Amino acid sequence: MDRFLQQVADGIVNGSIYALVALALVLIHRTTGLVNFAQGELAMLSTYVAWSLLDSGASMPVAVAVTLAASFAGGALIERVLIRPVESSSPLAIVMITIGLFISVNSLAAWIWTPIGRPLRPLFGFGGDVFELPAGVRLNGQELTIVAILLVVAGALYVFFRLTRIGLLMRAASSNPTSSRLAGVNVGRLLMLGWGLAATMGALAGILVAPKLTLSPSLMLIVLIYGFAAATLGGFDSPLGAVVGGIAVGLAESLAATYVAFVGSDLKLAVAFALILVVLLVRPAGLFGSRTVHRA
Amino acid sequence: MRRLDGALVAAVVVGALLLAAPFYYAPYRVEQIASALVLAIIVLGLGILTGFSGQISLGHSAFVGIGAYIAAILVEDHGWPYVATIPVAGAVCLGAGIVVGLPALRLRGLHLALVTLAFAAVFPAMLRRFNGLTHGNRGIRLDDAVAPGWTGLADDQWVYMVVLVTAAALFLFARNVIRSRVGRSMIAVRDDEIAAQAAGINVARVRTLAFGLSALFAGVAGALETLLVGAVAPSSFGVLPSIGYVVGLVIGGVGSLVGALIGGFAIHFLPRWAADINVQLSGVVYGGLLIALTYIAPDGIVGLGRRARRLLSSPTNQGDNKS
Numbered sequence: 209m210d211r212f213l214q215q216v217a218d219g220i221v222n223g224s225i226y227a228l229v230a231l232a233l234v235l236i237h238r239t240t241g242l243v244n245f246a247q248g249e250l251a252m253l254s255t256y257v258a259w260s261l262l263d264s265g266a267s268m269p270v271a272v273a274v275t276l277a278a279s280f281a282g283g284a285l286i287e288r289v290l291i292r293p294v295e296s297s298s299p300l301a302i303v304m305i306t307i308g309l310f311i312s313v314n315s316l317a318a319w320i321w322t323p324i325g326r327p328l329r330p331l332f333g334f335g336g337d338v339f340e341l342p343a344g345v346r347l348n349g350q351e352l353t354i355v356a357i358l359l360v361v362a363g364a365l366y367v368f369f370r371l372t373r374i375g376l377l378m379r380a381a382s383s384n385p386t387s388s389r390l391a392g393v394n395v396g397r398l399l400m401l402g403w404g405l406a407a408t409m410g411a412l413a414g415i416l417v418a419p420k421l422t423l424s425p426s427l428m429l430i431v432l433i434y435g436f437a438a439a440t441l442g443g444f445d446s447p448l449g450a451v452v453g454g455i456a457v458g459l460a461e462s463l464a465a466t467y468v469a470f471v472g473s474d475l476k477l478a479v480a481f482a483l484i485l486v487v488l489l490v491r492p493a494g495l496f497g498s499r500t501v502h503r504a
Numbered sequence: 505m506r507r508l509d510g511a512l513v514a515a516v517v518v519g520a521l522l523l524a525a526p527f528y529y530a531p532y533r534v535e536q537i538a539s540a541l542v543l544a545i546i547v548l549g550l551g552i553l554t555g556f557s558g559q560i561s562l563g564h565s566a567f568v569g570i571g572a573y574i575a576a577i578l579v580e581d582h583g584w585p586y587v588a589t590i591p592v593a594g595a596v597c598l599g600a601g602i603v604v605g606l607p608a609l610r611l612r613g614l615h616l617a618l619v620t621l622a623f624a625a626v627f628p629a630m631l632r633r634f635n636g637l638t639h640g641n642r643g644i645r646l647d648d649a650v651a652p653g654w655t656g657l658a659d660d661q662w663v664y665m666v667v668l669v670t671a672a673a674l675f676l677f678a679r680n681v682i683r684s685r686v687g688r689s690m691i692a693v694r695d696d697e698i699a700a701q702a703a704g705i706n707v708a709r710v711r712t713l714a715f716g717l718s719a720l721f722a723g724v725a726g727a728l729e730t731l732l733v734g735a736v737a738p739s740s741f742g743v744l745p746s747i748g749y750v751v752g753l754v755i756g757g758v759g760s761l762v763g764a765l766i767g768g769f770a771i772h773f774l775p776r777w778a779a780d781i782n783v784q785l786s787g788v789v790y791g792g793l794l795i796a797l798t799y800i801a802p803d804g805i806v807g808l809g810r811r812a813r814r815l816l817s818s819p820t821n822q823g824d825n826k827s
Contacts, residue, residue, distance in 0.1 A: 312788050
């Protein structure tokens with residue numbers, strides 16, 4: 209029983225990372241109807257930036273704050289400079305651009321920081337301390353922080369989209385850009401905001417997950433696939449779905465690796481892949497996604 | 505009619521040059537041309553998928569890997585001759601493509617890219633997991649292929665000829681598929697899904713078939729790669745090679761036979777030139793090319809050529825160009 213609960217706890221921790229990545233994917237999908245394949249690589253780049261700042265002597269809060277701000281600016285800039293000019297052409301063109309970003313950011317990081325992975329110390333002083341939770345579950349400070357940050361981010365997004373003017377404008381702009389434009393909404397600026405927020409969330413996920421794994425240019429590729437699975441399961445246009453989907457994928461991964469001998473630690477990623485296939489087959493809109501009806 | 509003849513002449517000239525290459529160039533150069541041809545086969549398959557269904561695959565390295573492993577296992581563990589493994593690799597990949605593509609291809613949008621990216625990421629792990637079959641992380645090392653005596657060819661020339669003949673057959677096959685009933689329904693689906701549906705075309709089936717065919721091409725290319733390289737290992741089949749194939753597609757131009765050939769040669773030689781400066785440069789070049797071409801030349805080099813020709817010819821001569 210203790211082992212089971214421990215696996216559940218580990219699943220929730222990993223799931224929180226996947227949820228953050230899925231939230232970033234969902235944010236962009238909601239506003240543009242697209243999947244940003246470079247989301248993970250941009251997060252990896254942000255993570256390198258954060259650790260370079262730390263290495264050069266910046267304190268942790270400063271390094272994180274500067275990285276998040278830079279990621280926001282970077283995301284908004286990518287939307288404005290790279291995506292906007294092809295916005296109205298085929299979705300394929302935009303996918304090509306995000307794939308182009310994916311591979312150039314990946315190689316650029318390997319060029320600057322070498323492809324060799326580097327283990328990191330925990331982000332916080334208490335990150336390595338192990339906390340004893342009820343029922344014999346143990347998590348360290350870093351892991352508890354991850355879950356806490358996911359909850360804070362999810363709550364903040366909820367408030368943002370429900371209660372703030374700009375959040376409501378963003379929803380309007382994504383559900384009907386043409387009418388929003390006619391009503392005087394600056395859709396372009398909101399799209400930049402959406403990409404900026406997504407990049408910030410990706411950066412957060414990268415910075416949090418890096419000490420658990422090792423920092424390398426391939427840091428986020430696997431995490432991105434889990435994020436895809438989470439977003440697919442939850443529904444690509446539902447932030448709530450991203451959070452639930454993320455946790456569910458984390459749990460499925462952790463439990464399958466422990467209790468299904470065939471899966472083991474080698475085929476954990478295959479769980480995510482199978483999940484994507486099954487969801488698309490059975491319920492393509494995901495658990496919380498809205499089903500789109502096409503006029504035929 | 506004049507145009508068709510032109511294409512025929514070009515095909516014959518290119519074919520003759522490729523046929524003469526192994527008797528003219530040094531073995532290492534011959535091997536390079538052969539692997540460019542293998543890449544051209546993969547790009548051609550991707551072109552069928554993207555050009556005729558509007559979908560994109562980021563997981564073709566996995567199908568290449570399946571083909572490569574089938575060839576390696578059959579040759580090494582079951583004593584098959586190299587050449588006999590090629591159709592098996594193609595057939596298995598056709599099936600695998602249909603299974604992987606089925607869930608995504610029923611849906612609108614670019615779900616296939618997502619599914620295939622995940623497939624490419626999982627594939628090396630699966631190879632390591634089924635180590636009884638695949639020899640795990642070490643991969644499989646094979647003896648070099650030996651030319652049959654009746655050919656009178658050197659071993660490397662024989663390998664090249666197998667690659668060239670297979671590539672030629674597949675290019676011909678692709679050309680005929682495009683002109684067949686299946687090809688016409690693919691074009692109909694691409695141009696207007698609703699109208700195609702109304703005309704009685706099963707859209708999902710056509711798309712799945714396009715994906716299956718492109719996987720078949722990748723599988724055959726994989727078997728050829730095994731023949732060419734003489735070794736397989738899990739690390740060669742990840743996400744990055746898949747993206748390389750997409751770059752080849754975009755460079756050459758989607759849905760063009762000549763473009764596939766150009767794309768194959770480009771993604772063989774570009775990374776080698778780039779690596780002289782820095783190993784990581786090729787990825788940066790790939791990414792930059794993808795982004796730049798999307799803006800400047802959405803139809804690739806072939807599209808640029810077409811546009812130039814249209815500018816040169818009289819303004820009334822602006823009919824649609826088929827290639």
